[in-house]
Amino acid sequence: MSGLNADSNANQSDICLELKDVVKQFPGVTAVDHISLEIEEGEIFSFLGPSGCGKSTLLRIVAGLENQDQGDVLIGGKLVNDLPPYKRDCSTVFQSHALFPHMTVFDNIGFGLVERKIPKPEIKQRVQNKINLVNLGGMEDRFPHQLSGGQMQRVALARSLVLEPTVLLLDEPLAALDRKLRKEMQVELKRIQREVGTTFLNVTHDQKEALSLSDRIAVMKKGKLLQIGTPDEIYETPHTRFVASFMGASNIFSGRVVGARDGMLTFKSDVGLQVALPESNDIPADQITGFSVHPELIDLSPEGADTPAACSATDVSLPGTIKEVFYLGDFSEMSVKIDDADINLTVYMTRGWSGPKMKMAEGQRVVALWSAASMNLLVD
Amino acid sequence: MKKKRIASKILWVLSILTLIFLWSPMILVIVYSFSNNKYGSSWEGFTLKWYAKLISNDQVRDALMRSLIVAGVTVVVSTLIGTITAYGLYKLDFKGKQFLRTSILLPIVFPSVVTGSALLVFFTRLVHIPLGYPSIIIAHIVFCSPLAVFIILGRMQRFDWSWEEAALDLGATPARTFLRVTGPQLLPAIMASAMLIFPWSFDDFVITYFVAGVGSTTLPIYVFSQLRFGSTPVINTIGTLFVTTTMLGLFLVHLIQRMHTGNHTRKGTN
Secondary structure, three states, rough: HHHHHHHHHHOOOOOOEEEEEEEEEEOOOOEEEEEEEEOOOOOEEEEEEEEEEEOOHHHOEEEEOOOOEEEEEEEEEEEEEOHHHHHHOEEEEEOOOOOOOOOHHHHHHHHHHHHOOOOOHHHHHHHHHHHOOOOOOOOOOOOOHOOHHHHHHHHHHHHHHOOOOOOEEEEEOOOOOHHHHHHHHHHHHHHHHHHOOOOOOOOOOHHHHHHOOOEEEEEEEEOOEEEEEEEHHHHOOOOOHHHHHOOOOOOEEEEEEEEOOOOOOEEEEEOOOOOEEEEEOOOOOOHEEEEEEEEOOOOOEEOOOOOOOOOOOOOOOEEEEEEEEOOOOEEEEEEEEOOOOOOOOEEEEEEOOOOOOOOOOOOOEEEEEEEEHOOOEEOO | OHHHHHHHHHHHHEEEEEHHHHHHOOOOOOOOOOOOOOOOOOOOOOOHHHHHHHHHHHHHHHHHHHHHHHHHHOOOOHHHHHHHHHHHHHHOOOHHHHHHHHHHHHHHOOOHHHHHHHHHHHHHHHHOOOHHHHHHHHHHHHHHHHHHHHHHHHHOOOOOHHHHHHHHHHHOOOHHHHHHHHHHHHHHHHHHHHHHHHHHHHHHOOOOOOOOOOOOOOOHHHHHHHHHHOOOOHHHHHHHHHHHHHHHHHHHHHHHHHHHHHHHHHHHHH
C-alpha cells in the first residue's frame, strides 16, 4: 500500500485524482463497473451520462459518502479508501445545495473552517474573501430561505471553496436552476474555476453543459466509461453508437467494410447504402461497424441544381424527398427520406445557408450531400 | 344552492353545540373557582379566597410539587430517550426494526388500567423498585417516551438528510454533525414533544394511582381523594390550574409549529 503511494507521488505529481478499477454494486445493478481514470490538476472534468449511469455514485465514492466494493481512490496521490468523508481533501457542492437552514450565509460558509479549528479572525477573512469571489457581498447575515436559487448555489460553492480542497466535486450543480440562471451560473462556474485554479469534478446529464463547461469529458453508460476526451473530441469523433447519439449525431449507419480502394474503405450499410470512408489510423477496418454524421454537416440542394463547387469524388450525395420540416428559429430541422433505401436523414439548415435561395418545403425533391471527412467511424 | 346553505347552517349549529358540550364544564369550573359560593356550584360574587386557600393548603402544595417534579423529570428523560430511539429507528438498519417500531406504539394504545396494573406487578414482584418517586417517574417515562419517538420520527421523515452529508463532507465528525446540524434541526420536534408530554405526565391519574404507593400523592390523586368529601371550591381552582397548564402547552406547540412552517412557506415562495 505504501509502495503504491510513493510510486504515484513520484511519477504523477500533476494528477490530483486517480481512480483505479473502482467497482460498486447495488442490489441488482452494477452502478460503477471497473472504472479507472486520472484527473489532472486544475482541469474541469465532467462525468456525462443519462440518469442511472452511475456518475453520481462515482462522485459519492470520491467524496467518501459511498464505499466502493473494489478498487482504489487516490486524492492528491494519497490513498483515501479507508478515510471517512470528513477526513478527505475534497468537498462537494450538492444538487439540493444542502445549506444549513438555521445558519446565516456567513456561518454556512465558515462551517468547515470552524470544524478545522481555524482562529476566528482568519475565518472571518477567508469567508469574506470567498463571499466576494462568488459576488454575495452584503448577504452575510441572511438565512438560506431568504436567498434565491442562484444565490444558494453560490453559497454552496463558497462553502466548499473556502476549504481550498484538492478536488471540488459538483453533483449536477445547475440542474435545480431555471434555464436562464443555468447559463449564467455556467459562465460564473468557469470564471471562478479559472480564478481559484481548483480542480473541478462535475457530474451532469446535460451534454450542452458538459461541452461548454469542461476541459475533458467522460461519457458513462450503465456504470461503464465509454469514452474520455476533450469536448470537441467527444462531440466530433464519438467512438460508439451510444456516445454518438447522446451527443446529438442523429444520423447513424450500421454496416461493415467490404473492400478498400485508393486509401478509401468501401462501406456497405445494412440498408443497402454504399459509401467510401476515409481510412483511420486508430481503428482497424475490420472493427468498423458503422459511421455517424452530425445533422449540421449535411447540405441540401434542390434536385437538378448545379453541383456545388466543393463537391469531389469521395463526397456522398444521395437523392431524396423532404418529409418533415421543424422550424426552430435559428435553424430548421429537416427529415429527408433517401430514395430506394430505408434511411431518414436528419439535417439542420441555418438561414445563412449558402445554396440557392429557395424555400425548402415538405415534399421537395433534394440531394443530400456531405463530405468524406464529416463521417465519423463507429466501433460498436 | 339553497340546499347547500341550509346544510352549512346545520353543520354550523352542530359545531357550536359540540363546542358548548365540550367546553362548558371547563368554563364552569374556571368561573366557579372565582365564586363566593362555599360549595363552588353557583355564582355569588367574585373572590380569590379559594386560591388563597389553595396556596395555604400544605397537602395541595405537596401534591403540586410532586406532580411538577415528576412531570419535569419525565419530560427531560422521555424526550432524550425519544430522540435517541427515533434516530436509531430512522438511521439504522437491523433485524426486527419494523417490529420494534410497531411495538413502541403499545404503551399509547394499551388501556391505562392494564399498563398501570402490569407496572405495579412488575415493580413489586419482579424488580423491587420502591413505590413513590422512582416508580411514578419510570411509569410516566414508559407511556410518554413513545409520544416523543413518534413526533421526532415524523420530523425526521421530512428531513433533508443531505444536510448531514454536507456537514460530514465539510469536515465535521458524526458527533459534531449531530451537535451542529441534525440536533438543531430536530429541536422544534423535540420542543413540541416536551410540550405535549408535560401535560400528559402532569394530569395522569390512572397509571399513577396504581404505582404511587402510600404517601406519594400527586395532584390528580389528591383531587380524586378530596372528591370523597364532596366538591369544594378548592377543587375548582386546581381544575383551573390543570386546564390552563394544558392550554399553555398546546399553545406553545402551536406557536413552535407555526414558526417552523412559516420558514418553509417563505422558502417556497422565494
